[in-house]
Amino acid sequence: MKNLKVYNTLVHKKELFHPLRKDRVGLYTCGPTVYNYAHIGNLRTYIFEDVLRRTLEYARYKVKHVMNITDVGHLTSDEDEGEDKLERAAEKEKRSVWDIAKFYTDAFLRDLVSLDIKRAHVLSPATKNIKEEIAIIQELFKKGYAYETSHAVYFNISKFKNYTKLSRQKLSEKITGAREEVVLDSEKRNPQDFALWFKRVGRFENHIMHWHSPWGDGFPGWHIECSAISTKYLGQPFDIHTGGVDHINVHHTNEIAQSEGAYGKPLARIWMHGEFLLINEAKMAKSAGSFYTLHTLTEKNFSPLAVRYLVLTAHYRSKLNFTWESLKAAQNSLERLYDFVRNIKGSTSTSSGTKNDIVRAKLRTYLEKYRNKFEKTIFDDLNTPKALAVVWELIREYNKNPKKFPAKEVLTLLYDFDKVLGLGLKNIQSEKIPKKILALVKRREKLRKDQKWEDADKIREEIQQLGYTLEDTSQGTKVRNLIIRNLRFPIPSLQGNPRSRAAGNSLRD
Ligand code: AMP
Ligand code: ZN
Numbered sequence: 001m002k003n004l005k006v007y008n009t010l011v012h013k014k015e016l017f018h019p020l021r022k023d024r025v026g027l028y029t030c031g032p033t034v035y036n037y038a039h040i041g042n043l044r045t046y047i048f049e050d051v052l053r054r055t056l057e058y059a060r061y062k063v064k065h066v067m068n069i070t071d072v073g074h075l076t077s078d079e080d081e082g083e084d085k086l087e088r089a090a091e092k093e094k095r096s097v098w099d100i101a102k103f104y105t106d107a108f109l110r111d112l113v114s115l116d117i118k119r120a121h122v123l124s125p126a127t128k129n130i131k132e133e134i135a136i137i138q139e140l141f142k143k144g145y146a147y148e149t150s151h152a153v154y155f156n157i158s159k160f161k162n163y164t165k166l167s168r169q170k171l172s173e174k175i176t177g178a179r180e181e182v183v184l185d186s187e188k189r190n191p192q193d194f195a196l197w198f199k200r201v202g203r204f205e206n207h208i209m210h211w212h213s214p215w216g217d218g219f220p221g222w223h224i225e226c227s228a229i230s231t232k233y234l235g236q237p238f239d240i241h242t243g244g245v246d247h248i249n250v251h252h253t254n255e256i257a258q259s260e261g262a263y264g265k266p267l268a269r270i271w272m273h274g275e276f277l278l279i280n281e282a283k284m285a286k287s288a289g290s291f292y293t294l295h296t297l298t299e300k301n302f303s304p305l306a307v308r309y310l311v312l313t314a315h316y317r318s319k320l321n322f323t324w325e326s327l328k329a330a331q332n333s334l335e336r337l338y339d340f341v342r343n344i345k346g347s348t349s350t351s352s353g354t355k356n357d358i359v360r361a362k363l364r365t366y367l368e369k370y371r372n373k374f375e376k377t378i379f380d381d382l383n384t385p386k387a388l389a390v391v392w393e394l395i396r397e398y399n400k401n402p403k404k405f406p407a408k409e410v411l412t413l414l415y416d417f418d419k420v421l422g423l424g425l426k427n428i429q430s431e432k433i434p435k436k437i438l439a440l441v442k443r444r445e446k447l448r449k450d451q452k453w454e455d456a457d458k459i460r461e462e463i464q465q466l467g468y469t470l471e472d473t474s475q476g477t478k479v480r481n482l483i484i485r486n487l488r489f490p491i492p493s494l495q496g497n498p499r500s501r502a503a504g505n506s507l508r509d
Pocket of ligand 1: 042045275
């Protein structure tokens, strides 16, 4: 095992990582609220979590990764105000709430595939864990942390010692649902109390998703699902819990209160948080309307993995401001990296054969230096920008004197680095364009010369159907393989179970 250090929000410093059980790591990452497409800000957080999981696996830990899917109970404000995000989307899109959940869950899973993000071993929607959510609330009643009003069941934060230990906020600084909630529910004891269960009364009288509970018909509050799902699959405590920084003050603070209140032991040992992706120096957010989805970017011919590369250029605990220039630069770097891999693949057989054993052993030691450097940076709280710098240092060194290095071993080293970076280096193939495609390109060029634009466009479409894209430049038409460029990606098939259409059949209950 390696000397992996990670920043733990709970203690505000980097700590040497030790798993609770030898060689095994329980990892819980808060999942998406499936009422809309994920934007690339959300995806930045999932990329950070993927790098974390890959780093743990690189360090030879056996990771069990669990993620929830929020398909009920997340209101338009994190502080229990407003409407249920899914029900609002269903109304707006004139579709059933179950269809909305299924549709956006599938879209999320496709985004994961395009970004080479490993899917959690357990992916479980809130609506499939109602029994477990109710059980924790009952436990909270037994321990005196929960109380019931005519509108809801709340967690009484004044009973829980050290409620704001994760955020270190003063209680008075906490934004509360006081404004609307107190007006709606005058029986609420403290403005900062948060809902564990909403009753199907008052503003939620017509709530579509609802279940029986000891407190009447209703639906769970947003935070309880993560307490229920994490403990169900990972036990309590488990090793690492993650999310975006916006979860520190509300969602994770409340998860801790619920789980620790119910079972009297810590929920997770380490809490890690990814910083925001910004746009025009402000948080990328759906509510502000200032966001891009992956689809918007791929339509502009950016590869999803260019987005991943861009995200890796910043440390996960630093803010990153999105600009088109930076995305273009990331795509260029990625293409240069792919070109390097393509070239070196071609030279694999020749350069290593000529060296004698002593020279080879020396070069291997030399390459180990790069491996050590890479590991040192990535094990230092996932320093991806420095890790990328090591990759480029190695490439520069190789390019200075390609004959000096055993190409095969350089490639092996890069593939190993890519186990953490996830830039799809192993999928890089030689970009030989089939004769059939070249013939179509020629035909299209002729049609363009004859100004038969519509026919030329039809051929472009045919070429695209076959997995290639065209770029008209001043030097002629360039053909590129879309699959190699990772602009096209397989769509995971998720057939909905008719009884629980909120999620695909690969999801767990
Ligand atoms: P949601 O689907 O709204 O529950 O958010 C999914 C994840 O994205 C959460 O972990 C959020 O903390 C995170 N997130 C939301 N906005 C951003 C952003 N602009 N940059 C990075 N992460 C974000
Ligand atoms: Zn959560």
